[in-house]
Amino acid sequence: MARQRRSDDWGFPRWRSYGSSRQAQPVRLCDREGCGEPGDRPAPKSPNSPDRWYFCEAHAAEYNRNWNYFEGLTAEEAAAREAEEARGAAGFRKTGHYAWGGPGDGSRSRDEMRALEVLELESDAGFEEVRAAYRRLAKAWHPDVAQGEEAAARFQAIQAAYDVLRRAEERGSKVR
Numbered sequence: 001m002a003r004q005r006r007s008d009d010w011g012f013p014r015w016r017s018y019g020s021s022r023q024a025q026p027v028r029l030c031d032r033e034g035c036g037e038p039g040d041r042p043a044p045k046s047p048n049s050p051d052r053w054y055f056c057e058a059h060a061a062e063y064n065r066n067w068n069y070f071e072g073l074t075a076e077e078a079a080a081r082e083a084e085e086a087r088g089a090a091g092f093r094k095t096g097h098y099a100w101g102g103p104g105d106g107s108r109s110r111d112e113m114r115a116l117e118v119l120e121l122e123s124d125a126g127f128e129e130v131r132a133a134y135r136r137l138a139k140a141w142h143p144d145v146a147q148g149e150e151a152a153a154r155f156q157a158i159q160a161a162y163d164v165l166r167r168a169e170e171r172g173s174k175v176r
Contacts, residue, residue, distance in 0.1 A: 030056040043067075112168050115161035127169045134162040 030039035037056035043063050045051040055063055070078040108116070108123065116123060119133040139145065141155045 028054050030054065030059055032056070032059040035059060108168070111164050115164040118157050118161035119165075127165070130162070130165045130169075134158065138162075 028039045029035070030037045031053045032055060035056060037058070039054035039056055041055050041057060041060035042052040043055055043060055045053055053063070070081070073081065113123060116125060116130075119130060119137060121129060121133050125133075137158045138155065141151050141158060143152050143155060145151075146155075
């Protein structure tokens with residue numbers, strides 16, 4: 001008679017997490033034909049339908065880029081649905097008062113973070129660093145120095161970024 005071996009999972013501490021087993025876990029593959037990546041991102045098959053496609057990240061991005069949420073609705077129905085969803089999201093809008101529900105990193109808004117990226121600065125840069133980066137980039141990309149449409153567009157983006165950060169600094173200095 002063969003001797004039975006005791007399982008390693010008994011008692012505490014448990015050697016594996018609850019519900020784990022020794023068998024291989026099934027992986028759902030992407031629903032796109034010919035794709036062998038894991039399909040872990042659900043996407044609706046049609047509006048107001050509980051059925052879902054399961055795509056990999058690349059195919060989910062492609063699917064969402066072409067998705068029209070208001071397809072098949074009249075202008076009145078689309079406006080009514082948009083208003084209904086705005087009413088449902090009103091509770092989230094109220095959290096902006098506490099400053100933890102808004103975009104950004106908690107200390108800066110999303111626009112300020114984008115402006116820092118344009119000026120090639122880190123998110124914790126002070127206003128003196130912003131001013132120095134603005135002057136450096138404005139000299140390099142000024143239309144009198146760098147010719148072309150790209151230089152003009154880059155210079156305008158640098159000016160707009162500096163204006164966003166300057167206004168934020170002025171608002172911050174009034175609060176303090």
